[in-house]
Structure formats: C-alpha cells, structure tokens
Amino acid sequence: MLRYIIRRLAGLLLxxxxxxxxxxxxxxxxxxxPAVAALGQNARDEQIEAxxxxxxxxxxxxxxxxxxxxxxxxxxxxxxxxxRRPVAEDLRDFLPATIELALAAMVxxxxxGIALGILAAVRRNSLLDGAARVFALVGGxxxxxxxxxxxLAIFYSRLRWLPxxxxxxxxxxxxxxxxxxxxxxxxxxxxxxLLRNSLEHLVLPAATLGYFSTAVLxxxxxxxxLEVLGQDYIRTARAKGLHDRVVLLRHALKNGMIPxxxxxxxxxxSLLSGAVLTETIFAWPGLGRYATASATSLDFPAVxxxxxxxxxxxxxxxxxxxxxxxxxxxxxxAG
Amino acid sequence: MPxxxxxxxxxxxxxxxxxLAACGAPAAQPTTQPSAGASAPPSASPAGQSPAAGGTAxxxxxxxxxxxxxxxxxxxxxxxxxxxxxxxxGNIYETLVSFDPGDSILKPVLAKEWEIQDSGDMWTITFxxxxxxxxxxxxxxxxxxxxxxxSRVLDLNKSPAFLFIDIAQLKKENMRAVDPQxxxxxLPKTASPQVFLSILSFxxxxxxxxxxxxxxxxxxxxxxxxxxxxxxxxxYVLERWERGTQNVLxxxxxxxxxxxxxxxxxxxxxxxxxxxxxxxxxGDADIxxxxxxxxxxxxxxxxxxxxVKATATTLVYLGMNAKTPxxxxxxxxxxxxxxxxxxxxxxxxxxxxxxxxxEIIPAGLFGHTASKPFKQDIAKAKELIAKAGVAEGTxxxxxxxxxxxAPGGVEWSTLAAKLQSDLQQIGLKITIKAIQQSELxxxxxxxxxxxxxxxxxPDFPDPDGNVTPFTNYEAKSIAWRNAWEAPDIAKLSQQxxxxxxxxxxxxxxxxxxxxxxxxxxxxxxxxxxxxFGVRKNVKGFVYDAxxxxxxxxxxxxxx
Numbered sequence: 001m002l003r004y005i006i007r008r009l010a011g012l013l014l015x016x017x018x019x020x021x022x023x024x025x026x027x028x029x030x031x032x033x034p035a036v037a038a039l040g041q042n043a044r045d046e047q048i049e050a051x052x053x054x055x056x057x058x059x060x061x062x063x064x065x066x067x068x069x070x071x072x073x074x075x076x077x078x079x080x081x082x083x084r085r086p087v088a089e090d091l092r093d094f095l096p097a098t099i100e101l102a103l104a105a106m107v108x109x110x111x112x113g114i115a116l117g118i119l120a121a122v123r124r125n126s127l128l129d130g131a132a133r134v135f136a137l138v139g140g141x142x143x144x145x146x147x148x149x150x151x152l153a154i155f156y157s158r159l160r161w162l163p164x165x166x167x168x169x170x171x172x173x174x175x176x177x178x179x180x181x182x183x184x185x186x187x188x189x190x191x192x193x194l195l196r197n198s199l200e201h202l203v204l205p206a207a208t209l210g211y212f213s214t215a216v217l218x219x220x221x222x223x224x225x226l227e228v229l230g231q232d233y234i235r236t237a238r239a240k241g242l243h244d245r246v247v248l249l250r251h252a253l254k255n256g257m258i259p260x261x262x263x264x265x266x267x268x269x270s271l272l273s274g275a276v277l278t279e280t281i282f283a284w285p286g287l288g289r290y291a292t293a294s295a296t297s298l299d300f301p302a303v304x305x306x307x308x309x310x311x312x313x314x315x316x317x318x319x320x321x322x323x324x325x326x327x328x329x330x331x332x333x334a335g
Numbered sequence: 336m337p338x339x340x341x342x343x344x345x346x347x348x349x350x351x352x353x354x355l356a357a358c359g360a361p362a363a364q365p366t367t368q369p370s371a372g373a374s375a376p377p378s379a380s381p382a383g384q385s386p387a388a389g390g391t392a393x394x395x396x397x398x399x400x401x402x403x404x405x406x407x408x409x410x411x412x413x414x415x416x417x418x419x420x421x422x423x424x425g426n427i428y429e430t431l432v433s434f435d436p437g438d439s440i441l442k443p444v445l446a447k448e449w450e451i452q453d454s455g456d457m458w459t460i461t462f463x464x465x466x467x468x469x470x471x472x473x474x475x476x477x478x479x480x481x482x483x484x485x486s487r488v489l490d491l492n493k494s495p496a497f498l499f500i501d502i503a504q505l506k507k508e509n510m511r512a513v514d515p516q517x518x519x520x521x522l523p524k525t526a527s528p529q530v531f532l533s534i535l536s537f538x539x540x541x542x543x544x545x546x547x548x549x550x551x552x553x554x555x556x557x558x559x560x561x562x563x564x565x566x567x568x569x570x571y572v573l574e575r576w577e578r579g580t581q582n583v584l585x586x587x588x589x590x591x592x593x594x595x596x597x598x599x600x601x602x603x604x605x606x607x608x609x610x611x612x613x614x615x616x617x618g619d620a621d622i623x624x625x626x627x628x629x630x631x632x633x634x635x636x637x638x639x640x641x642x643v644k645a646t647a648t649t650l651v652y653l654g655m656n657a658k659t660p661x662x663x664x665x666x667x668x669x670x671x672x673x674x675x676x677x678x679x680x681x682x683x684x685x686x687x688x689x690x691x692x693x694e695i696i697p698a699g700l701f702g703h704t705a706s707k708p709f710k711q712d713i714a715k716a717k718e719l720i721a722k723a724g725v726a727e728g729t730x731x732x733x734x735x736x737x738x739x740x741a742p743g744g745v746e747w748s749t750l751a752a753k754l755q756s757d758l759q760q761i762g763l764k765i766t767i768k769a770i771q772q773s774e775l776x777x778x779x780x781x782x783x784x785x786x787x788x789x790x791x792x793p794d795f796p797d798p799d800g801n802v803t804p805f806t807n808y809e810a811k812s813i814a815w816r817n818a819w820e821a822p823d824i825a826k827l828s829q830q831x832x833x834x835x836x837x838x839x840x841x842x843x844x845x846x847x848x849x850x851x852x853x854x855x856x857x858x859x860x861x862x863x864x865x866x867f868g869v870r871k872n873v874k875g876f877v878y879d880a881x882x883x884x885x886x887x888x889x890x891x892x893x894x
Contacts (some may be wrong), residue, residue: 036773036780044497082408083578084562090578149609157613164619165610170399170581170601283605285580293405293579298773 005319012315019311020304021065027300028061034081034298055081055301068304077308078301082294087305090290095309096180097167098286101209101278102271104183104202108210109217109267114260116214117221121229121256122248132218139215144274148208148281155204163201165283172197205282209274213267220263225256258328265321269314392585392599395893398873400886401614402624404604410576411561412541413487416494421538423582423602425884428541428567431462431481431518432532434796436879436887439701441532445476445542445568446518451528451835457509457521458528464516470544470568471587478512483545485510487556495539498794502803503531527832533797537883542568570595570889580604584888595889615640615868621893622876622886623868627744628686631866639871644688644864645878647792648697649742650801651689653733653754653858654779654787658818661725662785665854670719672858674761675754676711680745681861684753689743692862694848695805695855699881701837702798702844708852716761727762733786734779736772742790743863750860751788782818796881798844799832806851817856824850 035051052058056067071078077087120132156164163169167182175185175194183202186194228234229252237247276288283289287306294302404419412428415421431446443449446462453459468476486507488499499505509521522531534540547566548557557566565573568591571584584600603620605611612630614620616637626634626642634640655662655671662668677691696703735751748769755765765786770778779787791813793800804812807825814820824847831843851857869876872894878885 033773033777036776039494044501047492047494047496050492084408084559085578093578152610152613157616160617164613164617165605166580166603170603170619171394171397281607281610283580283603283607283610285577289579 008315008319012312015315016308016311019307020069023304023307024061024065024068027303030298034300072308077305080294080299080302080305082297082299082302087301090302091287091305091309092180094285094287094290097284098272098275098279098288100181100183101202101205101275101284101286102268104206105210105213105271105274106264106268108206109213110264112210113214113217114221117218117260118225118248118253118256120218120222121225124226129222132222136215136218139211139218142211144208144212144277145281147211148205148278151204151208152281162204163197165281167201167284168194168197169201205278205284208282209271209278212274213271216263216267216270217260221256221260224259225252228252228256254328258325261321261324261328265317268317272310272313396596396598397601398597398599398622398888398891398893399601399603399614399620400622400624400888401603401605401611401620403606404582404602405579405606407576407582407604409493409558409562410565410573410582411491411558412538412543412567413484413491413556414493414495414558415538419604422884422886423573423576423584424538424541425569426571426584426600426888427565427569427573428538428543429468429569430536430538430540430542430883431464432540433536434879434882436877436882436890439699439796439881441536445481449532454521457523458526460520460522460528460531461513462518462520464518466516467591468568469589469591470547470566471572471589472544472547472566473589474544474546475515476542476568477515478518479515480542480545481518482510482512483548484542485540487543487548488539491556491558495537495794498534498537498539502526502795502799503534505531524833525829527797527799529835530795530797530799530832533800534795537795544568571600574599596892597888600888611868615870618870621870621873624865625744626866626868627740628688630868631686631688634868641869641871643867643869643876643878645867646690646699646880647742647863647865648699648796648880649790649792650692650695650697650862651741651743651750651788651790651860653860654784654789654813654817655856655858656782656785656787656818657820657856658782659785661723661729662731662856664723664725666719666723667725668856668858669853670716670723670761671758671763672709673712673716673719674757674763675709675858675860676757677707677709677860678711680750680753684745684749685743685861685863688866689861689863691860693852693859695801695851695857695859696798696844696848697793697801697862700793700796700798700801702802702831702841702848704845704848706848706852709858711757713760720761720763728764729762730764730766731758731785733765733767733788734775734784735767735769735788736775737769738772741863742865743861744866747788754788779816782816784816787816796883799828802828802831802844802847805855805857806847814856819856821850821854824854 035048035057039047039051056064068078079085080087080090083090116132120129123129152164155162168174172194174182175189175191178185178188182198183195186198234247234252237251275286276292278284279286279288280292287309290302291306294306406417407419408417409415409420410424412424415424429444431444432441432449433444434440435442445464445468447465449460449462451458451460464476464478464481470476485499485505488496489505489507504523504526505520511519513519522528544566551557551560551564553559563576570587570590572587574583574585576582581604582602586595586598605614608627608630611623611626612633615623615634618639631642634642655668657663681687681689681691690698691707692698693707693709694704698705733751733754735747739746741747741750751767755767758765775787775789778784779789791801803810804814806814806821806828808814808820809825827843827847831840831847834840834843865878867878874892874894875890877887877890
C-alpha cells in the first residue's frame with residue numbers, strides 16, 4: 001500500500017511538471033503583452049520596462065520557467081499582478097469557497113442522484129422512473145449558466161425564497177476563519193445566524209452546479225442497478241426468501257455502486273470546471289472566478305497557481321476513487 | 336419486481352424531506368428585504384448574533400453600492416489608476432483642492448486657500464493648510480505630510496505618476512514646507528498651474544498620514560500595506576478589501592468636517608447586468624452602476640427605483656492613421672466623418688445611453704463648444720472621395736477590441752459593424768479585426784493601425800487632459816498613435832494649457848476644436864452616459880465624472 005501511494009505521488013509530480021510546462025508554453029504563445037494589459041493605455045515606456053523587470057518578463061521563457069519552479073520549491077507561488085498579493089494568499093482565500101461549493105454540489109448529486117437512481121431501477125418503467133429519466137435528460141442537456149440564471153430569476157428575483165449572489169448577505173461579517181468554508185466556520189463559532197445565512201446562500205449555486213452531476217449519477221446508478229438486479233445471484237437470494245430490503249442493501253447495492261464510484265470521480269472533475277460558470281453567475285468568490293479574472297487580465301503567476309491546484313486535485317480525487325474500489329471490490333484488493 | 340417495496344417508500348420520504356429542507360425552510364422566513372423601511376432584514380438586525388464591525392451601523396446607516404469593480408488592483412492613492420479603486424480611495428483620502436459635485440470650479444478642502452505667483456523663471460504656488468484638518472489617526476495634517484505624499488508618487492512611479500512627472504513637471508526639489516501649515520511648490524513655465532491644480536483634485540493628490548505609513552512602510556513605501564489599511568483624512572476609513580468580492584468602508588470616527596449620515600459603505604463587485612437589476616429590485620443594493628438598456632426598460636416602472644443617467648467624460652472615437660493611404664488624404668478622413676450616421680448610433684445602438692459629441696473636449700469639461708458639424712451626407716462624402724481620387728472598393732482594416740461592451744452598453748462588434756455598413760455606402764471596404772485589448776494597444780502605440788475603434792477618458796479634469804494627447808505628436812499619445820503631425824495646432828494647445836485668463840483660454844480651445852474637427856485624424860462618435868439605479872429612499876445621489884470620487888458617499892443619506 002505504501003509503495004502504491006509513493007508511486008501515485010511520483011506520478012502526481014510528473015503530472016504537475018507536464019501541466020505547468022504546457023500552461024507556461026501556452027502563455028508564451030498568446031499574442032498579448034501582460035505589461036500592457038496591466039498598465040493600460042496611458043502607461044509610459046519606462047513604466048512598462050520597469051513592470052517587465054519586476055515580474056521577470058524581460059527574461060527568456062526558459063529562464064522564467066526555471067526561476068518559477070525554483071521559487072515554487074521554496075513554497076513561493078509568486079505575486080499576483082492583479083491582486084498585488086502573494087498568489088498563495090489568494091488561493092488560501094478563494095480555494096475554500098470553491099471546495100465548499102463543490103462539496104455541497106456533490107452532496108446534492110450523491111443524495112439525489114443515487115437515491116433517485118436506485119428508486120428508478122427498483123420501480124422500473126413506473127411513472128417515477130419516467131420522471132427521473134426526464135429529470136436526468138434535462139440535467140445533461142441544460143447549460144449551467146442558463147440554469148443558474150433561471151434559478152436566480154425564480155427563487156431570488158421573483159419568489160425571494162433564497163438570497164441572491166454572494167456567500168453571505170452584504171450586511172453580515174464572515175465568521176472567524178478556521179477552514180475558510182463559511183458554513184463550517186460559522187458552525188465552529190456557534191453562530192447560527194451566519195450558519196443559516198451561508199447555507200441559504202449555498203443552496204442555489206450548489207443545486208445549479210450539482211444538477212449536471214445528479215443527472216449523470218442518476219443514469220449511471222439506474223443502469224448499473226438494473227444490471228445487478230437482473231443477475232442470477234440476486235434471483236437466488238430472492239428465491240431463498242430473503243427480504244427485499246436485505247437483497248437490495250446487502251447484495252445488490254454494493255456491486256451496483258462500483259461503476260457509480262468511477263462516475264463520481266469523473267463528475268468531480270466536471271464540478272471544478274462547472275464552478276467557473278457557477279461562480280461567475282452567483283458572484284461566488286472562489287477559484288473559478290479567480291481563474292477567469294486572472295486569465296483575462298493575463299495574470300500569469302495567478303494562472304500558474306490555479307493550474308497547480310487543479311493538477312493536484314484531479315490526481316488526488318482519482319486516488320481516492322481507487323482506494324474506494326479497494327473497499328468495495330475484493331477482487332481489486334487481491335489483484 | 337415489487338411495485339412498492341417498503342425500502343423505496345422510505346427512500347422517497349427521505350428525498351422529500353431533503354427537498355423540503357433545501358427549499359421549504361427559507362420559504363417560511365425570507366431573508367431579503369422586501370422593501371425599504373424601518374424594519375431591517377432579519378439577518379441584518381443589529382441586535383443579531385453577528386453585528387457589523389463597529390457594531391453601530393444600522394441598515395439605515397449602511398449603504399450598499401453594487402458595480403463592476405473587477406479592475407481594482409490597488410488602494411494606494413499614489414498607485415491607484417482604475418475606476419473601481421479610485422471610487423474607494425476617493426472616499427478615504429482628501430486632497431488639497433477638489434470640485435464640488437456638479438460644479439467645475441475648484442474648492443478648498445485640506446488647503447483653505449492657495450495663491451499662484453509668477454516668480455520670473457517659474458510659477459510659485461503657495462497652499463495654506465486648514466489647521467483643523469486631521470487624519471483618522473487623530474494627528475493633524477501638516478505640510479510635511481503633503482510633501483511626503485507627493486514625493487511618494489514620484490518615488491513609486493506607478494501608472495498615474497506621469498501626471499506629476501510629465502504633465503505638471505513636478506520635482507522633489509521644487510516642493511518645500513515653509514512652515515507646518517504652508518506648502519510651496521514651484522513649476523517650470525512650460526507647465527500649467529491650472530492643470531496642476533486639477534491634477535491635485537484626483538486621487539494622486541491624496542494626502543497620506545506620513546507617520547502611519549513610515550511605521551508600516553515595508554519595502555514599497557507602504558504600498559502593499561495600504562491595500563488592506565488606510566491612512567487618510569477623509570470621511571471614511573477602509574475596513575477591508577475582500578479581493579474580487581467587496582470593499583467595506585466605515586465612517587472615520589475622527590473626521591474633522593461634518594460626519595457623514597452613512598456610517599458604513601459596502602461596495603460589492605457585481606459585473607453581470609442581470610444581477611445588478613435583481614439587486615436593486617430586491618433592495619439588496621441601494622445603488623447600482625452601469626445598467627444595460629434592457630435593465631433600464633425593466634426598471635422604468637418600478638416605484639422603488641429611480642434611474643439616473645449621469646454623463647461620463649469618456650469619448651468613443653474612430654482613429655484614422657494619417658500616414659496610411661488612403662487615410663493620409665484629409666478629404667478621405669472628412670468623407671468618413673460624413674459617412675457615419677451618428678444619430679442612429681446613439682438612438683438605436685445605445686438606446687439613448689449617450690449623446691452625439693464630435694469634438695475632442697467632452698461635455699462637462701471647460702472649453703467644450705457643443706459643435707456638431709457632421710450629419711450623415713452620403714452624396715457629400717462620395718464627392719470628397721472622388722476629389723481625393725480614391726477608387727471604389729478600396730480596402731481598409733478596422734481594429735476593435737474583443738471585449739464585450741463599449742460604454743453606453745453597445746457591443747464593440749456591433750458598433751464596428753455599423754461603421755462598416757455606413758462606410759460601405761461611400762465605397763470603402765472595411766475589414767473588421769477584433770483582437771485582445773492589450774494587443775490592440777500594442778499595435779496602436781506602434782502607429783501600425785489603420786482605423787482603430789476605441790475610447791478615451793481624460794486623465795484629469797481639465798481640457799488639456801484631452802487636447803494635448805489628441806493634438807501633440809510629441810506627447811506620444813493619441814496624435815502620435817494616429818501618425819498625425821500638426822505642429823501649429825500643438826503650439827496652440829500648449830498656449831491654451833498655460834493661459835491664465837479663462838476667456839482667452841476658452842477662445843483658444845474653440846479655435847483648436849474647430850481645426851481638429853476637420854483636419855484631425857478622428858471621427859468622434861459619442862459621449863456615453865452611465866445609467867445608475869438608485870433606490871428611492873436614498874437621498875443626495877450625484878455622479879460627477881469630473882469630480883474625484885465620482886460618487887461621494889458622504890453626501891448621501893437614507894430615509
């Protein structure tokens with residue numbers, strides 16, 4: 001197991017080197033000048049020169065990359081051109097917001113997707129099954145930004161059941177920082193007003209972001225469960241006179257969940273990319289919004305920082321999924 | 336397969352409960368404020384468990400301002416040069432002189448009076464500071480602070496520094512503190528004292544608390560520190576800047592002039608027009624900036640919201656490279672100006688969010704003449720083209736930014752297409768090339784553009800902020816970018832900038848305006864308005880593009 005983890009970590013390093021080289025090269029190919037982008041139309045030549053020197057843009061791309069990696073090894077991600085703060089500090093602020101949103105979306109997807117998927121499989125061809133399938137179809141087809149706008153228009157602008165964009169009402173102060181996730185931090189602080197408000201703010205973006213994953217999980221769970229429920233050992237279990245619940249929970253569910261687990265790993269990736277749009281629509285100050293703003297203002301240190309996070313998150317999630325297989329399927333453990 | 340096993344029924348109940356938890360609970364008790372009034376929203380109650388910092392600002396004393404603040408990168412008055420940041424900094428730091436909103440005459444702020452003297456080879460400007468002026472720290476504002484603040488601008492040499500260095504030609508050795516209440520500045524005769532005073536009204540002239548900065552200087556004269564703290568004498572202090580999200584300002588407890596009615600200002604960064612509309616409808620925001628034409632239509636009949644259209648000093652114009660054929664011919668440039676249908680642009684494309692302005696000095700600034708000689712006249716334009724001997728179907732490239740909206744709410748690409756079709760009518764074949772703004776600027780700066788569709792905003796509230804860049808080739812600004820050399824007009828502009836007599840100055844600007852209109856390499860298209868949505872219970876709202884800050888929060892109150 002230890003060797004396995006070490007191998008995974010080495011792979012992770014390789015992935016990062018690959019991703020950072022690609023990002024860096026792409027950045028060099030973009031036909032724009034970050035100095036001009038940052039200083040605007042009235043900057044004087046000497047200021048542009050000074051800016052280039054300050055951010056090392058006057059050196060060759062290879063030199064720039066090597067010095068970046070050198071600083072990275074000392075834990076320095078550089079300074080953002082746009083926020084004028086160390087990138088690490090920015091990430092510390094923005095990442096928890098995205099994690100909070102992605103986790104909430106995942107919870108929505110897991111509960112709704114798996115539960116509805118099982119129900120649809122158990123009650124195959126019922127009205128519920130039909131409704132679940134339509135729900136899944138719509139979820140797979142609807143663009144996230146459209147869904148987000150509709151959600152806001154209905155539940156915020158019209159019905160006013162839920163608050164609008166942002167993580168908290170403007171008049172509230174964020175809880176003392178522990179994790180950076182407002183729901184968790186307000187819970188830790190025992191502040192119920194804040195907890196409630198941050199949860200309410202989380203509902204619409206999480207539902208928007210989670211809808212796509214819900215749809216995917218629902219369809220996967222349904223088809224996987226149908227397959228398992230049709231197998232001989234299930235029929236045997238039923239023939240032995242076991243209770244429906246026992247058959248479903250003890251025999252079918254475990255096997256039915258293996259392909260679902262793979263799907264969870266994959267949809268988590270889509271949650272992160274979906275977060276870019278969701279965060280823009282809901283003014284959610286997370287990594288997605290940070291990434292877009294940094295990219296459009298050619299803030300390369302920040303873009304590299306986000307890339308680093310993404311290059312870490314994906315393999316970590318994949319590793320977790322692999323470990324999940326071990327738990328679910330003894331055959332994988334043996335092999 | 337059993338149709339209704341107990342397990343599935345239980346699951347169904349579970350999901351139902353979850354859905355109820357997600358939507359049902361908030362339904363019972365809405366958090367958003369239904370309308371303005373004495374009752375605060377439940378979550379904002381000052382008696383609640385998480386009162387605002389400072390603890391005392393009630394909903395009535397708190398103002399929520401929503402706008403696109405995504406350009407904000409600094410809160411240091413010596414560095415800030417972006418609309419978002421200027422709006423924050425202008426409410427925190429005071430300058431020696433400033434404009435009253437809606438008035439173009441300079442008024443005393445930290446300086447109670449000033450005097451301009453001709454001392455032979457130089458101008459001498461003497462400021463007497465107001466003795467009652469003090470910083471948020473409680474320390475008095477002294478001549479030493481003033482000199483320190485302005486020297487910081489010169490030393491840091493960031494984006495706005497050219498205003499001091501190039502325009503005012505200010506040097507450290509030419510400033511001195513005569514006594515703690517008197518500052519003396521000498522400027523060379525080639526700089527204009529009048530222009531210097533208007534530059535001082537801008538954030539760059541903001542006075543910082545020297546001792547406070549020295550204690551937190553770090554390696555960049557406190558510039559980084561100032562992004563999260565403030566050290567000014569203005570009506571507000573910075574509570575926090577949450578990057579990309581919002582700025583929170585609270586009333587300066589030591590403010591030396593009349594305390595503002597609004598004790599807390601929350602400036603939220605909201606970029607999407609639909610979200611701005613929702614925020615002002617629900618009352619989640621008290622003021623929203625830059626609504627689009629659709630949002631204005633939707634809000635027009637809302638009894639709680641007032642639409643205020645404020646004039647910006649920006650000009651949207653088409654630059655024509657005066658050294659590139661066929662644009663090097665003055666007749667062709669005139670023909671292009673006659674080919675454009677200005678009224679259609681303003682009325683149809685902008686839905687009225689702007690006005691036709693054709694000269695290089697925008698309305699609102701001294702010297703604006705309201706001269707509009709051009710109206711679409713295809714026959715006349717064609718005649719001019721024939722006279723210049725330019726063939727039908729001559730191709731010209733037009734560069735435009737790939738960014739979405741031009742001021743006034745029209746898409747840049749739509750505006751470019753409109754010009755293309757207008758110019759088609761006079762036989763010019765325009766190819767539109769949409770590129771990244773920074774790439775566009777690089778090409779434009781290198782004089783490599785042919786037609787460039789772009790905007791310009793004056794850097795300081797004086798006509799010289801437009802006239803020199805638009806007329807002086809040597810200034811390496813707009814005239815340079817369009818490869819237009821007119822030494823005699825440049826000379827007139829220099830003369831106008833230095834002229835102390837305002838009647839004579841106005842005459843000079845009129846003369847320049849007339850000549851640039853017909854000889855220059857520009858087709859000025861329009862001056863946009865900025866539409867604001869303001870809740871009816873907010874009193875005293877003024878937007879003044881000439882004044883810094885454009886929105887003075889201390890003049891507002893809520894009923």
